[in-house]
Amino acid sequence: MSDELKRRAAKRALQAVRPGMKLGLGTGSTAEHFVRLLGERIAAESLEVVCVPTSEATRNLAQEVGVPITTLEHEPALDLTVDGADEIDSQLRLIKGGGGALLREKIVASASTRMIVIADESKHVGTLGRFPLPVEVVPFGLAATRRAIVSLLGARGLSTSLELRQKGNDPFVTDNGNYIFDLKLGAIDEPERLAADLSKIPGVVEHGLFIGLCSGAVIAAPDGEEILGQL
Numbered sequence: 001m002s003d004e005l006k007r008r009a010a011k012r013a014l015q016a017v018r019p020g021m022k023l024g025l026g027t028g029s030t031a032e033h034f035v036r037l038l039g040e041r042i043a044a045e046s047l048e049v050v051c052v053p054t055s056e057a058t059r060n061l062a063q064e065v066g067v068p069i070t071t072l073e074h075e076p077a078l079d080l081t082v083d084g085a086d087e088i089d090s091q092l093r094l095i096k097g098g099g100g101a102l103l104r105e106k107i108v109a110s111a112s113t114r115m116i117v118i119a120d121e122s123k124h125v126g127t128l129g130r131f132p133l134p135v136e137v138v139p140f141g142l143a144a145t146r147r148a149i150v151s152l153l154g155a156r157g158l159s160t161s162l163e164l165r166q167k168g169n170d171p172f173v174t175d176n177g178n179y180i181f182d183l184k185l186g187a188i189d190e191p192e193r194l195a196a197d198l199s200k201i202p203g204v205v206e207h208g209l210f211i212g213l214c215s216g217a218v219i220a221a222p223d224g225e226e227i228l229g230q231l
């Protein structure tokens, strides 16, 4: 069911795509539906678009399904990014990075005039933070960066267990050659403040709080799609 909801959200967002657009393509299972549906529409309508993928996985998928790919070097200003999310609240604030692509996702979303999030209803939350917050860090100085994050959270009265994301027996490595800490916070009362604080820590490359980037969302539920913000 969840997969069908993800597909329906992707299909609704596809209506926002117009000929000639420069698009950002997200990463994850929901974004995968969007890329596949976009490929089908390109083939059916000879739709002319160019797309910047947010991960190597999405790049490979786009090439496989006939979606034209470019880079931010060639197209530094995009019209629209369509991406999934791990959590979204009613103010269109997001947690992203469950798939490990948060850095490129944030760069691409920031380069876009609009960002539409596509999600099934399970991602729509009252308060962000039940999903562990991904924080991408450089491998150099890992223990010191970890200590700085723990110290920052402690000073703010937040208790967390912080885990280095693993892939098998090794640390998970992002497309940018970095590692990810997942911060189990339970609830994030002041996402803007936490985002600003995390960004100040040397060694933190990016965090998964996306604030002020999402302009609209399609939340798919069994009884239909809810639209948040503007598509």
Ligand SMILES: O=C(CO)[C@H](O)[C@H](O)COP(=O)(O)O
Residues within 6 Å of the ligand: 026, 027, 028, 029, 030, 031, 083, 084, 085, 086, 095, 096, 097, 098, 099, 100, 101, 102, 105
């Ligand atoms: O942020 C992401 C990848 O870094 C994804 O958008 C997020 O994890 C949601 O994935 P899915 O659509 O598979 O639930």
